[in-house]
Amino acid sequence: MKEIVIISGKGGTGKTSLVASFAALAEAPVIVDCDVDASDLHLIMDPVTLKSEEFKGGKLARVRTGHCTACGKCEEVCRYDAVFFDGPGNGRVSRTFRIDPAACEGCGVCHWFCDYQAIAFEERIGGRWFISDTRHGPMLHALMSPGAENSGKLVSLLRMKAKELAKAKNREVILIDGSPGIGCPVIASITGADHVVIVTEPTPSGVHDFRRAADLAAFFHITACTVVNKWDLNRELTELIKEEADHRGIVFAGTIAYDNIVTEAQLSKKSIVEYTQGGIARQVRDIWTRLGQTMTRNQP
């Protein structure tokens, strides 16, 4: 079983469209959308949900106004400036403390130290995750509650479930639409994976993000290859990325031209290779073939 994670430093580089095409090209994949912040893959995959479960998003503190004696302990121990002295009065004191849920980190320190049990510490719903069926195979995906934390945990959960499913159904390839960035969700997306595909663009941001993504893959010792989307926007930068990839021992898996057909395919809920045959669809197929060769070469 192989886990292939498709990432890009920033979003909008065509990562999700590429994942959808790989899903169509792969033989019996399990598909996972770990880009839980912008989980767009379902818009192309059109999944039929078989199972839906709640995801716990960690706990949040809340002042039980009736119990608050306005002692100020919570404000003293909180390191996230989440405690405000502007809650309503309660008969005993004219003002109580209040915790801003948007600022609360969920550390529970105020809850622990409050002498009056005036701080409730409750589980909040972080979102839902789903096992679905698609035309290319089973898919794991999720919908985060807005502003929820713990997206890294949700990503790890999705990957774990995908592995179980792949084992149960004897599927060899797990295709993961990874999160953007270099923080906690993307770290959760790539740690322990077999292969990372970095999708980038020939723009200054694209080059910068490619470097940071490549550093991240190196940091976690995962073999990487790279794809340049919209390569013809700036040929020099495409060349630069290619050279840097060579330098870093990253396989340059190919390029895709600038083409609004990507959006057309998206509008008709199809992947590029399903929507068209020629042009960039051929480029995507070539990339998939090269990826397959690279992975067999890297077989231990």
Next chain:
Amino acid sequence: MTQNQENLLIAVASGKGGTGKTTFATNLAWTLSGDSDRVIYMDCDVEEPNGHLFLNPEWSAAREVKVGIPIVDQDRCIHCGKCGRICRFNAIADLGTRVMTFHDLCHSCGGCMLVCPVQAITEQWNPIGMIRRGHSGALSVIQGELNIGHPTSPPVIREVKAEASGTGIRIIDCPPGTSCPVMESVKGSDFVLLVTESTPFGLFDLRMMVEMLGLLKLKLGVAINRKGLGDRSVYQFCEQRQIPVLMELEDDRKIAEAYSRGELAVVSFPHLKERFRKLMQAVLKRIRT
């Protein structure tokens, strides 16, 4: 030049990256800095800070962002286990003979230090990122950057915002998404400008974003990038939710190519400045009503 005594915090955000968020934030900030004093561009997209690539600031100061993590004096420890119990993030554990810490998981809440009955835990300050300050022409630039391999960006974002406190027009380039780093970035702003494309992906991400901002009760408006691409769904959504569409930027390969050369759109195409000025006026109008 108009004197600007105003203190404004405007966040430029998008549900996903690559929708033109940085394009709007940098071009808006640059345009405004030609018209007013004290305009600050703040790059809070600390996982991928890209604004500097277009603004080419001259850096004048830099400092590290540090977070406190626990160091345990094993000789002092009486193995009461309290530190492990208070930690919500499994970052410290009393194994009976030793207390183990996992610094990658630590959120620096300080709980373990407070709870230890024998003061066996002290705080060590570890760097997790950088804050840089500089200027590009009349525009002040403040940038945060998270170190590779470090998972949590909110402390760096908080520092960028602290560094930029004071008066002036402050434009925040937010990280993409709808989770904790974005919340941290938009918190306290007077207005949030959501940049999107009118495509199925754009619509879905915009909807998530609007829901999140609804929770925070912030004023918001939409800017549509690559107008002409996709369908009308984003416009319909904005109409339904009564969210104003404040600016549209055409889908123009020339703009994309200028971007790929690291050029600001308003520098390569000066006529666009007027559009960003209008955008600012529209934003100001919304803030004041």
